[in-house]
Amino acid sequence: MMIDIKDLCITFGAGNHQIHAVRNANLQVAEGDSYGLVGESGSGKSTILRAMVGINARWTGSIEVDGNTLTPKRTVASRKHMQMVFQDPYGSLHPRRTVDDTLSEPLVIHKMDKREDRIIRILKEVGLGPEFRFRYPHQLSGGQRQRVAIARALILEPRVILLDEPTSALDVSVQAEILNLLSDLRKTHGLTYIMVSHDLAVVGHLCSKIAVMNRGEIIEEITEEQMRTGEVEHDYTRQLWTASHGYDRAALESFREFA
C-alpha cells in the first residue's frame, strides 16, 4: 500500500465549540493508483488532504505513506514525497513571482542540482514551452496557471500527488486538457493520486476507486463499475449520483438531508 490511513480524526476548535471535521476515516491506496474523495462542501474531504500534507496538525489516528508513518510535525526532507495541487489557479501562485521563481524555490529548499535543466524539462512535461519561464502569473491563462501549479508539485519528483478540486475553477474545455495531462503524468511517472472533488464525473474519470464522504465520515467506497451503473449501497451516494446527471424534476421529490 502506498497510502494507508487508519482511524483518522480531525477536529477544529476546542471545548464546547469543538467540531469533528473528519471522523474515523480509513482508506488505502495502492501504488500507482488514483483514488477519489467525493462529497459536498463541509464533508471533510479537503480536510483529509490538509492533514496528510501537514498543514493541519490537529489529528489523531495513523497516516502511513510509502511505509513511513507520518507525524503531525514534518521534517523538510519528508515533504518531498508528497505534493499538492490546489483548486484555484489564481490563488495558488505567488503574484509577484515569475514561473521560474516559483519552480526554482522547491529546488533550492531541497538542494537539488541542475535547476535550469529541471525547470525546462518540467515545463515541457506539463505542456508549456520554455518561453513561459519568465512570465508572471497574471500573464497566464487559468489553464496555464494550473499547469504551472502541477509543474511545481511535480518538480520535487514526489511519489504521491494530492489534487484538491484541480479543475473546478476552469472552463470545461480546459478541464479536459488538465485531466488528460494529469492522467498522462500518472502513467509516465508512476504517481499515486488522491483527488478531491464535488463532481462525481470528474473524479470518476480519473479514479478507479471513490470514497463518498458526508459530514466528516466516509460512508461508502465505490468502484468505477458501480459508478457507471449507479448500483450503490448508500442512499446518500445514490442521491449524489442522481443529482450529477442533471436536472430531473421527478427525482428531486425523493431528495432529503442526510445527517
Next chain:
Amino acid sequence: MNEMFTTGLSSEPPTDEPLVSVRDLHVRFSTPKGPVHAVRGVSFDLGRERLGIVGESGSGKSQTGRALLRLTAGNGSINARKMVFDGLNLMRASEKTMRGIRGSRISMIMQDPKYSLNPVLTVGAQIAESCRRHENISKADAKKRALAMLETVRIREPEKVYNLYPHQVSGGMGQRIMIAMMLITNPQVMIADEPTSALDVTVQMQVLKLLDDMVRERGMGLVLISHDLQLVSSFCDRVLVMYGGRIMETLDAKNLDQAQHPYTKGLLNCLPRLDGTHDDLPVLKRDPAWLTEPEHADGGLS
C-alpha cells in the same frame, strides 16, 4: 399556494408575443489596452419559458444578460437594432424608467449571494424592503409577504430565518433568500447568472426547481446563464450556445445530441461522463472561422 399567485401575472391569458425580443445586440468596452467587443450581434426572443445561455468564460454570456437590464459597466456601451421588453423599447428608456424596471419587472440573480445581500440588515428586512420599494404597502403587510415568500422558496421556519443576518445562513439558503427577494416583486423576467455554481449539486437542484416552479406557475420568463451545458440542457427548454460574443447555435434542449455546430459538439465531448472510460478526453479545437462565419446564429429566428 398563497394569494400572490392569484393576483400575479399567471392570471393573464398567455400570449405568443415574446416577453423580450433582442436583435443584433452589441456590447463594447473601452479598456486601457484598447476596445473589447464582448457581445457581437446577438439576437433572441424570450417567451414564458426557460432559456439557457451557455458558454465558456469570455463568451459574452453574462454581458448579454446584463445588457438586458442596461447594467453594463461604466466603460461599456450597448447597441442593438431592437431590444424590446413587453412593448417597451429598452434602448430608448430613460434611466428612471430602467430603475423602475430593474428588480420589479426584470430581476437578476447573481452567482454569490454573499455579495448581493446587505451584511448589516436581517434577510427578512431586506426582502420586505424590496417589496415596499416597488409597492405601496404597510410594513406589517410587507413582512407578511416576505414570510410567505420565504415559505415559497422552501425555507423551513421562515419566522426564524427572517431575523437572521446574511453571514448566519448557508450558501444554499442565501441563494434561496436572494431568489425570494427577487421574486417578491413578481417579475415578468428573471435573469439568473450562474445562480447555482457555488452550491452543492443537491442544493443546486433544489434551487433550480424553485426557478422551474416560477416559470410553470407564474408564466415568468427565465434566462439561465451558465457554463454547464449538461445542466442547462437538462433544465431549460431552449439553449443558446455562445462563443466569442456570438451565438454559435440555438438548440432545443431535448435535442442536445443533435447539435450541429462543432463548438457545441466539442463542448459536449470534452465533459467527463459518469458512464465514461478513463481514456483521454477529446480536446476542444477552436476554429477562428467561427467568429466570422455568416449569421446563422439568430437565436432560432429565421
Next chain:
Amino acid sequence: MMSDTTSRQNTGLIAWLLADFPQNAFQAKCQRAYIGWLSFKTNPIAMFGLIIVTFLCLVALFAPWIAGGDGDTQDLANRLAAPSAEHWFGTDELGRDVFARIVWGSRVTLYIIFLVSIIVMPVGLIIGTASGLFGGVVDKVLMRITDIFLAFPRLILALAFVAVLGPGLENAVLAIALTTWSPYARLARAETLTLRSSEYIMAAEIMGASKARVLFAHIMPMCMSSTIVRLTLDMAGIILTAAGLGFLGLGAQPPLAEWGAMIATGRDFLLDQWWVPTIPGIAILVVSLGFNLLGDGLRDVLDPRSSGGQ
C-alpha cells in the same frame, strides 16, 4: 491584446520591454516595472505628484548652485525685506535670504524623509508580518507593544524620546520613527493574516519552506507595496512633526534651515511681513501634496489586486 500589437511595431528597448516572452529574470522584472510605469503615466494627478517629488530631489541635489548663497549669511541692515528681484522670497528677521534657506531646507526635508523611511519600514514590516505569521504568544506580545506605542499622541511621545535622547535633528528623526512605526506593524499584520491562509503560502509550506523563508520571500514582498504607499501618504505628517519638534527647540537646531523651524520663528511676523512664515508654509504644503498625490498613484500601480488584471 493591444500590447501584443504595439510590441510588434516598436523596436529596440521598447520591444524588449514589451516582448510577450521574456528571456530572463532581469527582463521580466524590467517589463513588470515598465508596465507599472505605463499605467502610472496614464494618471495625470499621480504624475503631478511625481514631478513635485522629483523637483524636490533636484533642488536638494543642486542646492549650492540654485540657492546662490549658503542661506546662513546674516544681513541685519536688510532684515524683513519684502520679496524683490534680489531676494525673490524676501529676507527673514536676521536678514537671511528666504529663497536660499528654502532651497537648503529641501535637503533637510529629504534627510528627514530618508531616515524615517529606513527605520519605519523594516521595523513595522518585520514586527507586523512576524506577529501575523507566527500568531499565538508572539502575536500577543508584539501587538501589545505596538498598542502601547499607538496609545500615545505622536508628538507627546516624540517629546519624551527627545527629552531622553537630547535635542538635534537626528534624535528628532529617531523619535518620530519610534512613534510612527506602530500603524505600519498593524497594517502588515492585517495583510499577513489574509495572506497566511492563501494557497500559495500553503504550497510553500508543503514544499518545505521554513517560516523565515515564507516570511521574507513570500509575505514581505506582498506587504511592501501597501507600506510604501502608506509611508508616502504619511510623509506630510512626518514633515510636520519634525517641524513641530524644531519649533519647540528639540528638533533641527538653529541656524539649520528647516522649513518647520522657519515657520515657527517667522510666525511673529505673519501680519506685517507675511512672506517670512508663509513661504516655508507653502513649501511644506507643496511637498506634502506631492507625496500624497504620488502615494495615491503608487497605490493604483502597486496594488497586487489591480495589477493582477493586466
